[in-house]
Amino acid sequence: MPLIPQSETRRTETPNAVMTTLASPTQGGAEHSVWRVEMAPGASGPAHAFDAQQVWTAVAGAATVELDGEALAVAAGDTLVLPPQARRRIVADSAAGFTAIVAGSSAGRATLTDGTDRGIPAWIA
Numbered sequence: 001m002p003l004i005p006q007s008e009t010r011r012t013e014t015p016n017a018v019m020t021t022l023a024s025p026t027q028g029g030a031e032h033s034v035w036r037v038e039m040a041p042g043a044s045g046p047a048h049a050f051d052a053q054q055v056w057t058a059v060a061g062a063a064t065v066e067l068d069g070e071a072l073a074v075a076a077g078d079t080l081v082l083p084p085q086a087r088r089r090i091v092a093d094s095a096a097g098f099t100a101i102v103a104g105s106s107a108g109r110a111t112l113t114d115g116t117d118r119g120i121p122a123w124i125a
Contacts, residue, residue: 004009004023004027004055008027008036009021009022009027009119010024011028012073012121012123013104015046016043017037017039017043017125018037018038018042019036019037019112020123021034022035024106024125028037032103032104032105033104033123035124036059036099036100036101036104037056037100038098039061039090039092039095039097039098040097041089041092041093041095042093042094042097043092044089044092045056045091046089046112047088047089048089048103048110048113049084049088049110049111049113050070050084050109051084051108051109051111052084052105052107052108053105054102054108055080055082055103055104056074056079056100056102057079057097057100058076058097058098058100059076059077059079059094059099059100059101060099061076061094061097061099062074062092062096062097063090063093063094064093065080065088065089066089066090066091067082067086067087067088068086068088069075069078082097092123103125105111105124106120106124107120
């Protein structure tokens with residue numbers, strides 16, 4: 001389907017963020033997935049890695065992205081290219097929160113730093 005109306009987006013809520021799937025293999029038949037991440041002020045995700053590259057474009061707020069031991073300050077308008085297997089953790093700004101649009105492989109698997117395979121997240125599939 002070439003058009004995915006906003007009314008057909010899929011929302012997944014975790015303790016860390018709300019992900020809204022904009023396109024994926026199960027939503028529009030896309031080869032790649034695109035989703036919006038919205039993090040409340042001060043929220044943070046777990047330290048983890050993906051086995052595929054992801055591209056994050058910040059659209060609102062700010063965050064600190066811990067990427068393989070380096071802290072990167074990210075603000076609205078910035079784009080991050082996260083390489084495969086890079087350990088990452090995202091911490092939303094304590095006042096503004098953080099919102100980004102993300103594109104990545106629809107088969108990208110997440111692994112926690114302790115080696116736990118979290119599989120393909122629901123918002124990517």
